Amino acid sequence: xxxxxxxxxxxILLLMLCHNNSFAQIAQGTTASSVKTEKELSPPTxxxxxxxxxxxxxxxxxxxxxxGKPVYLEVWSEKKVRASRFDAxxxxxxxxxPYILYMTxxxxxxxxIFVPKDQKDSLDKIKKEGxxxxxxxxxxxxxxxxxxxxxxKIKILRYQATLMGGxxxxxGELLPAMxxxxxxxxxxxxxxxxxxxxxxxxxxxxxVNPDGTYKVKVKVSKGLAPGKFYIVAVVDKNLKSQPVxxxxxxxxxxVYLSNGGTSLNLFGPFLLTLAIVIFxxxxxxxxxxxxxxxxxxxxxxxxxxxxxxxxxxxxxxQASGIYNYSKIKFISWKLGVIIGLAMVAGGFxxxxxxxLITLEQFKFIFGWILIILAALMFWQTMPRYIENNxxxxxxxxxxxxxxxxxxxxxxx
Amino acid sequence: MIIEFWGHEFKxxxxxxxxxxFLIAVVSSMFGFGGGPFMVPLMTVGLGLPMYVVxxxxxxxxxxxxxxxxxxxxxxxxxxxxxxxxxVPAAIIGGFIxxxxxxxxxxxxxxxxxVVGLLLLALNLLGVY
Numbered sequence: 139x140x141x142x143x144x145x146x147x148x149x150i151l152l153l154m155l156c157h158n159n160s161f162a163q164i165a166q167g168t169t170a171s172s173v174k175t176e177k178e179l180s181p182p183t184x185x186x187x188x189x190x191x192x193x194x195x196x197x198x199x200x201x202x203x204x205x206g207k208p209v210y211l212e213v214w215s216e217k218k219v220r221a222s223r224f225d226a227x228x229x230x231x232x233x234x235x236p237y238i239l240y241m242t243x244x245x246x247x248x249x250x251i252f253v254p255k256d257q258k259d260s261l262d263k264i265k266k267e268g269x270x271x272x273x274x275x276x277x278x279x280x281x282x283x284x285x286x287x288x289x290x291k292i293k294i295l296r297y298q299a300t301l302m303g304g305x306x307x308x309x310g311e312l313l314p315a316m317x318x319x320x321x322x323x324x325x326x327x328x329x330x331x332x333x334x335x336x337x338x339x340x341x342x343x344x345x346v347n348p349d350g351t352y353k354v355k356v357k358v359s360k361g362l363a364p365g366k367f368y369i370v371a372v373v374d375k376n377l378k379s380q381p382v383x384x385x386x387x388x389x390x391x392x393v394y395l396s397n398g399g400t401s402l403n404l405f406g407p408f409l410l411t412l413a414i415v416i417f418x419x420x421x422x423x424x425x426x427x428x429x430x431x432x433x434x435x436x437x438x439x440x441x442x443x444x445x446x447x448x449x450x451x452x453x454x455x456q457a458s459g460i461y462n463y464s465k466i467k468f469i470s471w472k473l474g475v476i477i478g479l480a481m482v483a484g485g486f487x488x489x490x491x492x493x494l495i496t497l498e499q500f501k502f503i504f505g506w507i508l509i510i511l512a513a514l515m516f517w518q519t520m521p522r523y524i525e526n527n528x529x530x531x532x533x534x535x536x537x538x539x540x541x542x543x544x545x546x547x548x549x550x
Numbered sequence: 551m552i553i554e555f556w557g558h559e560f561k562x563x564x565x566x567x568x569x570x571x572f573l574i575a576v577v578s579s580m581f582g583f584g585g586g587p588f589m590v591p592l593m594t595v596g597l598g599l600p601m602y603v604v605x606x607x608x609x610x611x612x613x614x615x616x617x618x619x620x621x622x623x624x625x626x627x628x629x630x631x632x633x634x635x636x637x638v639p640a641a642i643i644g645g646f647i648x649x650x651x652x653x654x655x656x657x658x659x660x661x662x663x664x665v666v667g668l669l670l671l672a673l674n675l676l677g678v679y
Contacts, residue, residue: 404632416648484571506676
């Protein structure tokens with residue numbers, strides 16, 4: 139009884155905590171690009187053939203730039219998402235690991251720079267570097283660094299992570315804001331952390347003719363953020379066109395997940411969840427094991443959002459299960475609460491760690507977890523286990539029956 | 551520690567249970583799954599308890615983890631309401647349909663399929679193919 143009380147007190151405390159937690163809303167900084175003109179050369183002109191798309195499509199961008207100059211196109215969405223990166227790489231200057239978490243709430247949900255077609259080779263080289271590619275190097279090598287502007291000035295928060303902070307599940311101390319140059323450098327790393335692959339943020343699609351006219355087919359794939367997308371043609375750091383924009387519309391049943399930064403047909407995750415939950419119940423393991431890796435593989439959703447959103451979906455089924463068992467007194471409150479409190483300590487730390495790893499690491503570790511799970515499942519299909527389990531299940535049934543009868547008697 | 555359950559007393563190594571529970575909680579809340587398939591073997595094999603003690607009590611222990619993990623994920627902004635609202639009805643409907651199908655299927659066959667499926671998924675995540 140004492141432990142039942144403890145469990146109740148715990149849940150009340152939890153409710154109060156949830157209620158009181160007010161999180162600071164970070165003001166969204168504007169990222170309008172500055173448009174300056176040089177006296178000698180006139181800035182490029184820019185024309186788009188459409189002003190609206192319906193969940194993706196192709197927009198043809200044309201214009202005239204000073205002859206003989208390469209033309210770059212910077213495209214970004216008005217909708218913003220969160221991006222974070224944990225820097226634990228050894229610093230070349232000091233030889234120490236900085237352990238700093240960089241985080242922004244202002245990353246455009248879509249960002250891409252289109253470079254002239256003759257830069258295709260340099261982009262291919264970057265792709266060959268694999269997972270270790272660097273966005274800042276890619277920008278420099280393809281000359282696109284002159285066009286990189288929209289994410290350069292986003293507000294980036296820095297947290298100094300410590301071991302102690304990790305144990306108590308805190309992000310650590312908030313460090314002072316960086317200067318513009320450092321902010322730009324870190325924003326490039328965040329772009330890579332958010333978008334992952336080089337061809338998501340760079341494309342060699344700009345056709346530049348000798349007379350200075352240029353043409354780009356901007357492909358907007360399905361599943362991107364709705365709302366305004368801005369385009370700026372860039373010839374030099376200070377030679378840019380006025381921004382033009384088009385609207386990307388999405389209609390039901392396509393919905394936009396604002397924290398995931400992704401639009402999707404809601405029947406996709408609905409049917410997938412349904413299928414996996416059924417399969418999960420049948421095999422005797424929760425659906426989360428299969429759901430999480432599939433969600434991050436099928437849709438471009440951040441692993442933090444997937445882990446944090448899948449977890450609460452089982453809360454209700456767990457609660458109703460506990461309620462049903464407790465009705466027939468089929469729970470050892472002492473055992474459940476004591477181990478449960480140890481799990482509270484673990485569950486407090488875990489979600490903090492999710493944002494410290496990259497999507498790649500998330501998938502890699504998850505792969506090993508699934509191998510262990512597969513081994514456990516395999517062990518449960520061995521003849522000796524089945525034999526043993528049969529006996530256990532028979533005893534379980536008998537006791538459950540007894541418990542149910544006792545509960546009924548009490549009622550009548 | 552002594553656990554009493556329906557007239558039987560069981561001696562339990564609670565330190566092992568707590569350390570195991572803690573580790574399972576860290577990993578499962580970090581990766582966003584329940585942890586039941588790891589908790590049940592811990593309590594049956596690790597603590598030597600019979601299945602009928604474990605079914606309800608392991609669920610209770612895991613609920614603590616799910617509750618605090620949910621709260622912490624929410625706190626760190628790892629939550630998307632629309633995504634959640636899409637999944638919840640699917641999870642509830644699945645929970646209703648599954649037991650009806652389960653009666654007609656052999657759990658051993660399901661588990662064998664699961665082993666193959668999990669391995670395929672694992673190899674994909676590890677980048678083998």
